[in-house]
Amino acid sequence: MDAEALKKYSALHPKPAGLTLHYGTAGFRARAEQLDHVMFRMGLLAVLRSKAVVSTIGIMVTASHNPEEDNGVKLVDPLGEMLHPSWEEYATQLANAEEGELQKIMTEICQKAAVNQHEDASLFIGRDTRPSSEKLAQSVIDGIFVLGGQYHDYGLMTTPQLHYMVRCQNTQGQYGRATLEGYYEKLSKAFTELIKQSPSSGESQRYLKIDCANGIGALKLSEMKPYFPKEVLIHLYNDGTKEKLNHLCGADFVKVHQKPPRGLDMKPNERCCSFDGDADRIVYYYKDAAGHFHLLDGDKIATLISIFLKELLVKVGQTLRMAVVQTAYANGSSTRYLEETLKVPVHCVKTGVKHLHHKAQEFDVGVYFEANGHGTILFSKAAETNIRELAKEEKDDEKREAAKVLENMIDLINQTVGDAISDMLVIEAILALKGLTVQQWDALYMDLPNRLLKIEVADRRVIDTTDAERRAVTPPGLQDKIDALVKKYKLSRAFVRPSGTEDVVRIYAEADTQVSMLLCRMFPHSFPLSSLSNF
Numbered sequence: 337m338d339a340e341a342l343k344k345y346s347a348l349h350p351k352p353a354g355l356t357l358h359y360g361t362a363g364f365r366a367r368a369e370q371l372d373h374v375m376f377r378m379g380l381l382a383v384l385r386s387k388a389v390v391s392t393i394g395i396m397v398t399a400s401h402n403p404e405e406d407n408g409v410k411l412v413d414p415l416g417e418m419l420h421p422s423w424e425e426y427a428t429q430l431a432n433a434e435e436g437e438l439q440k441i442m443t444e445i446c447q448k449a450a451v452n453q454h455e456d457a458s459l460f461i462g463r464d465t466r467p468s469s470e471k472l473a474q475s476v477i478d479g480i481f482v483l484g485g486q487y488h489d490y491g492l493m494t495t496p497q498l499h500y501m502v503r504c505q506n507t508q509g510q511y512g513r514a515t516l517e518g519y520y521e522k523l524s525k526a527f528t529e530l531i532k533q534s535p536s537s538g539e540s541q542r543y544l545k546i547d548c549a550n551g552i553g554a555l556k557l558s559e560m561k562p563y564f565p566k567e568v569l570i571h572l573y574n575d576g577t578k579e580k581l582n583h584l585c586g587a588d589f590v591k592v593h594q595k596p597p598r599g600l601d602m603k604p605n606e607r608c609c610s611f612d613g614d615a616d617r618i619v620y621y622y623k624d625a626a627g628h629f630h631l632l633d634g635d636k637i638a639t640l641i642s643i644f645l646k647e648l649l650v651k652v653g654q655t656l657r658m659a660v661v662q663t664a665y666a667n668g669s670s671t672r673y674l675e676e677t678l679k680v681p682v683h684c685v686k687t688g689v690k691h692l693h694h695k696a697q698e699f700d701v702g703v704y705f706e707a708n709g710h711g712t713i714l715f716s717k718a719a720e721t722n723i724r725e726l727a728k729e730e731k732d733d734e735k736r737e738a739a740k741v742l743e744n745m746i747d748l749i750n751q752t753v754g755d756a757i758s759d760m761l762v763i764e765a766i767l768a769l770k771g772l773t774v775q776q777w778d779a780l781y782m783d784l785p786n787r788l789l790k791i792e793v794a795d796r797r798v799i800d801t802t803d804a805e806r807r808a809v810t811p812p813g814l815q816d817k818i819d820a821l822v823k824k825y826k827l828s829r830a831f832v833r834p835s836g837t838e839d840v841v842r843i844y845a846e847a848d849t850q851v852s853m854l855l856c857r858m859f860p861h862s863f864p865l866s867s868l869s870n871f
């Protein structure tokens with residue numbers, strides 16, 4: 337490590353005095369102007385991580401669904417997963433180190449994580465369309481340069497595309513080619529194969545309106561359009577040419593406000609969907625003839641996919657263990673439908689994609705979705721090998737055909753992380769193959785009325801939770817109050833937890849009717865959370 341060069345370059349990316357940031361659920365997120373030093377230092381850290389695991393590491397510059405003025409950065413581990421938790425701590429230490437301590441902290445990280453300084457380092461960089469992203473990506477490159485790492489800058493790409501590239505690179509191309517063209521070809525080939533077998537194949541065109549949140553999804557879908565089969569007609573809205581990123585549009589806006597995005601004209605019964613700002617989340621929706629808005633969120637997506645996969649697994653006749661992983665925010669109706677009607681085991685884990693991903697890895701087929709629309713499906717190595725063999729060699733026609741559909745699903749799914757483009761194609765393929773309309777899909781179960789609120793408190797960390805964040809253990813008395821209220825209503829559930837990405841406490845409640853939902857409005861009054869600092 338050239339101490340002089342480090343000193344010189346880090347002085348070009350000074351840390352604002354008194355600023356402390358944490359590597360949270362989704363990496364660092366803050367106002368863009370506060371992040372220059374963090375980017376430089378994440379360039380440094382990515383080099384160390386790459387040397388430690390002797391693999392290519394990804395660095396994505398994005399703040400996803402947050403306002404255009406914000407930005408953020410996260411690192412991607414070798415198989416396209418989120419950064420290992422032990423390194424989140426190092427990231428926080430390095431980001432907050434004072435100028436003079438930088439060298440010392442880096443040496444400590446190298447010792448603790450047994451980094452072999454003589455290894456080569458290889459990094460992939462991607463960024464979203466925020467005005468600040470290009471300059472911030474350049475600061476990342478400065479950090480990589482100081483430590484002599486090799487890098488490939490992909491420029492503009494979706495978050496899941498970067499995760500995909502990293503996995504392709506570290507599996508020596510087994511997962512696919514580490515180029516955008518490779519990504520488009522792999523997904524569109526699998527999708528085309530799948531819809532060839534749909535009952536209405538070749539006869540009808542499939543229209544889909546997509547709200548791209550004025551973000552990167554619009555650019556990448558436009559690039560991908562020529563690869564789509566002619567039956568698929570997608571119309572892009574909020575493509576970033578006129579309006580601001582994530583402003584009154586995008587998957588997060590639609591899910592939180594339970595209403596359509598601005599800038600998308602929706603006719604009754606038309607199938608529509610929204611991506612978020614970095615295209616790793618998707619939700620579907622439509623307006624019925626009476627003008628009522630219907631949202632099909634991550635829970636409905638997980639249910640549709642589970643029904644489809646379960647049928648295929650039964651047909652191929654293999655004993656493959658399938659499960660669905662959700663968080664406490666999953667609508668109770670979806671959990672009940674999955675467990676009682678579909679008879680698929682459901683597991684609840686803490687909020688945050690890494691927890692869902694980790695749990696889903698325990699099964700042969702692990703379907704995971706957050707209610708907000710982030711999710712994917714993981715196939716174990718053994719299950720994938722088994723399915724590919726059956727698709728090639730099975731003598732029984734029905735079994736072999738089912739295995740082929742599963743094989744194409746494996747190729748269509750981005751198994752590294754939730755991917756709006758890939759998830760959209762998975763959903764479109766399933767609807768086509770099963771001959772389902774969006775209304776029929778929606779009718780699988782009725783969501784329980786629910787509310788998700790957030791409030792600012794003096795210190796959100798006084799709330800500690802257990803049981804996958806469904807029960808508060810501190811402050812004393814809080815859970816008893818919630819229990820007493822919940823008891824009064826049918827099918828009701830409520831919980832509070834401190835957010836991992838914002839300085840707020842989130843409150844969630846659901847019950848059998850809207851009237852019972854008054855519970856949620858009463859709750860903050862019956863237990864004044866704003867006084868939490870008193871505990």
Ligand SMILES: CC(=O)N[C@H]1[C@@H](OP(=O)(O)O)O[C@H](CO)[C@@H](O)[C@@H]1O
Nearest residue numbers: 361362688689706708835836837838
């Ligand atoms: C209720 C909710 O939607 N929470 C979101 C939000 O986490 P919080 O820890 O609740 O702030 O941001 C995470 C990262 O994007 C996402 O994984 C999660 O689902």
Ligand SMILES: [Mg+2]
Nearest residue numbers: 400612614616
């Ligand atoms: Mg996102």
